[in-house]
Amino acid sequence: xxxxxLRCLLVLLVLLFGSSHVMGQDAGGINGRVLDRLGxxxxxxxxxxxxxxxxxxxxxxxxxxxxxGLFRFATIPAGLYRIYIWDDTRGIPDSxxxxxxxxxxxxxxxxxxxxxxxxxxxxxxxxxxSKLTLSVVDAVTKEPIPIVRCRLDSxxxxxxxxxTDSLDSRFTFALPKRPISVKITSSGYMDWSYLDPVTGSxxxxxxxxxxxxxxxxxxxxxxxxxxxxxxxxxxx
Numbered sequence: 001x002x003x004x005x006l007r008c009l010l011v012l013l014v015l016l017f018g019s020s021h022v023m024g025q026d027a028g029g030i031n032g033r034v035l036d037r038l039g040x041x042x043x044x045x046x047x048x049x050x051x052x053x054x055x056x057x058x059x060x061x062x063x064x065x066x067x068x069g070l071f072r073f074a075t076i077p078a079g080l081y082r083i084y085i086w087d088d089t090r091g092i093p094d095s096x097x098x099x100x101x102x103x104x105x106x107x108x109x110x111x112x113x114x115x116x117x118x119x120x121x122x123x124x125x126x127x128x129x130s131k132l133t134l135s136v137v138d139a140v141t142k143e144p145i146p147i148v149r150c151r152l153d154s155x156x157x158x159x160x161x162x163x164t165d166s167l168d169s170r171f172t173f174a175l176p177k178r179p180i181s182v183k184i185t186s187s188g189y190m191d192w193s194y195l196d197p198v199t200g201s202x203x204x205x206x207x208x209x210x211x212x213x214x215x216x217x218x219x220x221x222x223x224x225x226x227x228x229x230x231x232x233x234x235x236x
Contacts, residue, residue, distance in 0.1 A: 028112040030073040032120035034065050034085055041069030042087070042125055048096060049073055049081040049110075060096070078114045082107050083123065091128030093174055129174035131209045136169045136184055139215035144169035148186040148216075155179035155203045175210075179203040189216040 030049060034042040045065045051058035058077055065071045084107055086094045095107070105126035110118045136148045150171045151163040156178050164171070181202050182194040192214050194204050 026078050026114050027075045028078050028114055029117035030076060030081070030083075030110055030112060030120065031117055032071055032083070032108075032123060033069045034071065034123050034125065035069055036090075036125050037127065039124075041065075041067065043067050043069065044089075045069070045071075045085055045087045045125065046094070047071045048084045048094075049076060050084060050096060051077070051079055051081055052109075053077075053079045076112055078112050080109065080111050082109055083120065085123060085125065087125065090125065091130075092126060093129065093131045093172070095174065129177075130207060132171075132173055132175050132204075133209075133211045134171040134182070134184065134214055135211070136166075136171075136186070136214045136216060138189075139217045142215075145186050145189065145216060148184055151183045151185070153181045153183075155181060175204075175206055177206050179205050184214050184216065186216055189218055192216055 032047070034045045034047065036042045042065055047063050047065065049061040051060075058079065061073050061076055063071050063073060084094070084096050086092045088094075108120055108123055110120055112118050134150060136145045137143060138145055146167060146169060147165065148169060149163060149165050151161065152173075153161050154176075182204055184192040193202055194212075195202055196204075
């Protein structure tokens with residue numbers, strides 16, 4: 001009996017330490033440095049490594065830069081990652097959840113190999129951008145609408161379209177430095193389009209940070225056309 005228990009314990013220990021060893025072998029690291037627009041070390045900038053692996057779920061790794069602008073992910077699963085950087089104090093929003101980013105700025109890509117540390121070239125902070133936040137609610141109940149779609153069209157480049165879905169009724173994106181149109185849709189509701197309250201223009205111009213509460217009206221059969229005309233812009 002005792003011999004059987006010892007054998008079972010030995011098997012468990014082998015499985016446990018063997019799995020840990022394999023997981024350790026599958027990891028590597030990332031080193032890098034963030035500079036400001038003047039080429040100086042950028043302190044306290046948030047850095048996130050987002051896995052592009054579609055075969056498994058890898059949690060985002062997040063850290064921040066030190067006084068020399070350096071950051072490090074000491075242990076991170078092997079694979080391909082996109083690096084995001086942001087600093088709200090400098091007017092640079094978290095772009096993991098934004099729809100547009102700074103023109104001419106590309107988030108670095110880095111591949112991590114097991115047992116090795118990847119070194120990134122210096123990453124320069126993008127220019128500050130204004131941020132637009134859309135919150136979508138039911139016009140009657142004022143409750144958030146869980147599944148909505150936001151579509152943006154460039155006023156200067158016909159066919160330049162971005163569309164995305166939200167499961168929490170909110171969208172946040174950095175305003176591009178060009179006019180855009182904004183449209184919100186959701187099943188069972190009338191469509192909503194941005195209209196400037198002063199000029200009546202359907203183009204959203206570059207401006208400072210802006211928050212809009214979008215109130216969608218439910219479709220009501222034959223009266224839907226009337227409701228759609230009322231389904232316009234509500235700002236807070």
